[in-house]
Amino acid sequence: MNVPAPLTAEDFVARGTRSDRLVATVVFALLAVGSLLPTLLVPIPAMGDYVNHLARMYLLSEMGATDANPYYEAAWAFYPNLAMDLVVPRMARLFGTETATRLFLLVSQILIVGGALALEWVVKRRVHLAGFAALMLLYCLPLSWGFINFECGLGIALCGIAAYLAVGDQPAPVRFGVNAAFVVLLFASHLFALGVYGATLGLHELWRAFDRKCPARDVALRFLTLAAPAVASLVIMRLTAGSVGSEGTFWSLDHKLLWPFFIMNGYSMAVSGASAIVLMAALYVAARCSMLKLAPAGIWIATGFALLYLALPPRLFDTAFADIRVLPAVALILPAFCSLSLPGRRWTMAALVIVGGITLANLGLVLDVWLSYRLEYSAVIESFEHxxxxxxxxxxxxxxxxxxxxxxxxxxxxxxxxxxxxxxxxxxxxxxxxxxxxxxxxxxxxxxxxxxxxxxxxxxxxxxxxxxxxxxxxxxxxxxxxxxxxxxxxxxxxxxxxxxxxxxxxxxxxxxxxxxxxxxxxxxxxx
Incomplete structure (x- = not known):
């Protein structure tokens, strides 16, 4: 009769680790489903710019029809801000304009979460932190205000960064092909998302050159591979009478130090500030206790984006809040370059409580606002009868x-x-x-x-x-x-x-x- 060997301390640790991962996976899955519920529950999401974009989708979908609006006309050019304009009118033929626009938002949210997970998997060969970070930021200030093209572009940028890093050691033609495909896609989607993509890969290449002491010729070739498609897109834009907006650009240091506290939620500065303070305190404790570490490549990226945030004007090419878009972008990218080692189950549960609490607080406020606007938007639509x-x-x-x-x-x-x-x-x-x-x-x-x-x-x-x-x-x-x-x-x-x-x-x-x-x-x- 075979007697099973007694369990060692390492066996108990392994079982505990697997159990903790299972709990974290279940919590993430529940939070992910809950985070998509607002978009599924309301016909028109209560986001500031969203209804303005929806109105434009109606015009584009009805363009050329006998009863089309007589005051507007199409003005197509190679603009770097066309994500939903290219996709939604075609989807509207199948689902109707209102549903197609909402589906576009849903896909954009899935891209944000999926892109963050893909990037972490490519960098660390595991998913650990990025998914939770994405859920906490899914209704952050620039995204919940209805910057839909930027949200979609940011999700694509995360996927593009992951794809490029995955082929980072492949021959130059392979890297060029992957980069060119995402540059064209991002250029058409949103200029700022292309900027996030380019800045991240540029900083990563700088770290790579410094870390591996690469020859100057190889470094120059890699940067040329990155930059060439973007430069070509700009040339094509100019040749086709496209543009990137107006000349309304101004720089100001006002609120630069406050935005990191007010970025977490787009409906309440109080909820956002409380969430940011709790999260920053938890990160500080984890870093101070050597539980949270940032990889060297992540340090380069964090430093570069910090300088970029300080340098960017609040209004760029007459686009408002240009600088604050950097904050959710870097917060979605850095978890892929972080490692978190919690010493026991209590620490794991505490971390899940903090992350879950912040996510649910933001989600609860979003649900409350969005559901309250169902009647409000209906009242506005009914008022058109007058x-x-x-x-x-x-x-x-x-x-x-x-x-x-x-x-x-x-x-x-x-x-x-x-x-x-x-x-x-x-x-x-x-x-x-x-x-x-x-x-x-x-x-x-x-x-x-x-x-x-x-x-x-x-x-x-x-x-x-x-x-x-x-x-x-x-x-x-x-x-x-x-x-x-x-x-x-x-x-x-x-x-x-x-x-x-x-x-x-x-x-x-x-x-x-x-x-x-x-x-x-x-x-x-x-x-």
Whole structure:
């Protein structure tokens, strides 16, 4: 009779390790399913820019139809910001525009998580940290605000970095082919995502050259292999009259030190700050106790992105929040270059509690905001019944302060909801995103002067001052200089207030977050 050998201490450790991995896998799977639920549960995700992009998808999907909106026309060129514009109208033929746009968002979220996992697998041959990091950041500030093309591009960039590193030691033609394919794909998707991809691989190549003491000729060849497709894409863009946006670029150090605390959640600065502080404290303890270590390549990448974050202007090529997009990008990349060794089950459970708690706190707030906007978006769509087809609509805001409204970011998702009138009422909406170099839709020449720069709602204080003749007319207000004559309806988004111009505006519909006014046309400003 064979007697089984007694279990050794190493056997108990191995069993404990396998058990901990199983628990971590189950927790990750549950958090992943939960993190995708908001996109599956609501017809229109409550993200600030999302509804504006949805309105553009309607226009592109209906372009050429007999009942197409008469105020807009296609303006295709090789813009580095076309991910959803190329994909969604084709998907819309099968699923409808609203569903196709939401499916595009869902695929983008899956790309973020899957790309982070793929990168970690290529670097470490195991998945350990990246998936949890991706779930914590899935509704971070730039992603939950509806920067959809950037989100999709960032997911593709993560996959591209993983693919290039996987063939990093292959012959130059293989590396060139993989890199060229992803550069073209990323260039068409989003310029900033291409920048993340290029910066990561460039920094990795610098580390590789330094670590292996590679000959200068080999280093130059590898960098040429990386850069050539991007340069060729820029040349093609110029030859085809494409562009990367306007010249509105300004640099400021304001908030650079605060954004890392406010990046975790796009709806509450308090939840974001608390999550960031808890996470930073946990990382500090793990690093101080030598449980968390960053590989040399990761140190190069972290340092490079830190400098890039400080150097980038908040507005680049008239694209807002350029610098903060670096933060989720580097937070998704670095886990692949980190190693975490927890000394026991209690530490593992504590880590899962922290990660799960942050993820669930963000997810709970997202679900609360998104579900509350189901009725709000329905109310906006129903309000279009009061709008004559073919009308001209202006969006204003009753709120004072910044856009987005940082004092209460749960108001932001309604800011662009009235742009859906371009579909439901065949209307002209001055706040639709139609900037050359970013979107392949533009206003027809006869109304182009009414397009509001950057699409943001116009403060009611400015509209009131113009109507009462109490303001100068700088260039940036050209679209609303005579708004009381040029437009038929005004949507006022933000906190409910009394009619700001009762002699000029007639209230037709509204809810707690918007009011629809009909403009009583007059040939002169109000007294």
């Amino acid at each position: 709008v004559d087809r073919g009308s001209r609509i202006l969006i204003g805001t009753s709120a004072e302060g910044e856009d987005p409204p940082f004092q209460d970011l749960t108001r932001f998702p309604v800011y662009y909801a009235p742009t859906l009138a371009v579909h439901y009422a065949n209307a002209f909406v001055s706040n639709l995103f139609t900037e050359t170099g970013k979107q392949p839709i533009q206003v027809r020449a006869e109304l182009r002067r009414l397009a509001v720069p950057n699409g943001g709602p116009v403060p009611i204080r400015l509209l009131r001052a113009i109507a009462e003749g109490r303001t100068t007319e700088p260039e940036e207000t050209a679209a609303v200089r005579t708004w009381y004559r040029d437009y038929d309806y005004l949507y006022l988004v933000g906190p409910a207030t009394a009619n700001p111009l009762p002699d000029l505006l007639e209230e037709l519909d509204g809810s707690g977050r918007f009011v629809l006014y009909k403009i009583r046309h007059t040939s002169r400003a109000c007294d």
